[in-house]
Amino acid sequence: MLHFLLTVIRRDLLLAARRKGDWLTSQFFFIMVVSMFPLGIGPEPEMLRRVAPGVMWVAALLASLLSLSRLFAEDYRDGSLEQMLLSPEPPVLLALGKALAHWLIYGIPLLLIAPVLGLQFGLPADVIGVLMLSLLIGTPVLSLLGGVGAALTLGLRGGGVLLTLLILPLYVPALIFGAGAVDSALAGLGPEANLSLLAAFAVLTLMVAPWVAASALKISIE
């Protein structure tokens, strides 16, 4: 079972390594969106510091959505999704493996870019630490929930837009607790409460999302 999960993850990492263009698009999108805000709302440092947590988190949500529409779509088109579903291992492992691979490919780089962008917004070092921690806990939620949306909209025309409409509302708790943790650190309060709630939400998602995504996959492929 673990072997299958690791094979799915390794497979997606290998495929992403062969297609660096797709991978870079998502990271540059994140950088661009975050960098647009100072240009739009002006260079006042106090203001920038205040909006930074929300801006970074919203940009992370959008960047992850950008890559999610491809999560199952290409495997569906070339028939390898069918083949993986016909493997003796349960489909829930497939859904979990794909989501984890998505997190490794698209989530982790956001985490590494975030401190640089945080400096751009004038965030102090300890707040940047909290920002990274909140993204570390929060980005798996984005991939796991996104997997559900990608499985549900598989094979539909205009699936990308529908995916956005379906998934963005589900991201709300992650956004509130994630940005809230950074906000409270910025205000000098402890971020622990928000981080704990975010972690609880992540655990809940981990328990539920792969099963829902697996059922959705089975329906979509029929």
Add this chain to the structure above:
Amino acid sequence: MPTGSAAGCKVRPAERSAGWRGRCSSPIANLPNSKTLRFAGYGFVGILRCLTKTEVMSDTPYLSVHELACARGERTLFSTMNFQLGTGQLLLVQGGNGRGKTSLLRLLCGLAQPLAGEVRWRGQAIGPAREEYHRNMAYIGHVNGIKDDLTPMENLRLSAALAGRDLDEATATQSLVKLGLERCLDLPARVLSFGQRRRVTLAGLMTAGALLWILDEPLTGLDIHGVALVEGLLRDHVTGGGMVVMTTHQPLSLDGVATVPLQVGPLLQPDEV
């Protein structure tokens, strides 16, 4: 349950199932004459001839289908379909376009759910027996299931790993060479032609070591050498005790292979076409 008004399913082997399942002498020695059978566009006489040829079979029904019904949208494609398949048999699913051949094959693999009835593997419904069934089954659909960014070798080893098998490089190379892909081993599948990709899929089928092959139009895109190769593969697999369920619109020469025809939808008469 509405029976298919347009489709009017005829499942001939089921009507005769007692006949071709019961007796169990040597399957091939008894054949009256092993002249090449041409399966494309043959009429009623051809079906009868086939049935008489395949009356003698092994008696282990590995795969069985009970009162199966399938619908696409509002339309019932077939209903009350029954058949059994034992080791050493090839089930050739026939029928015109849009009659439900592919739907039947997807039901057999478990990729789709039937409207009624069930598919059983060794007497157990394939839902509960999923793990064991999928371990013993290999499916080739309309799309090849290979990744464009990987080389044929990587594709083969990856699908083996996903199926929980270990495939060493030598075996993979051997099967790719057997399918005439020795010049493409290091190329990404993106640059291969349609027929070559089909061959990669077939090489994967060879290395899968499955007991039951479910093949949906495996000959699409293959040249005459490719068709001969597939005929050889099918013959080896079936005479070696394997089972095949397949559809094709091309003539196949399978002398000495115990073939069971299964008609989905009304019979296609050559003179009507």
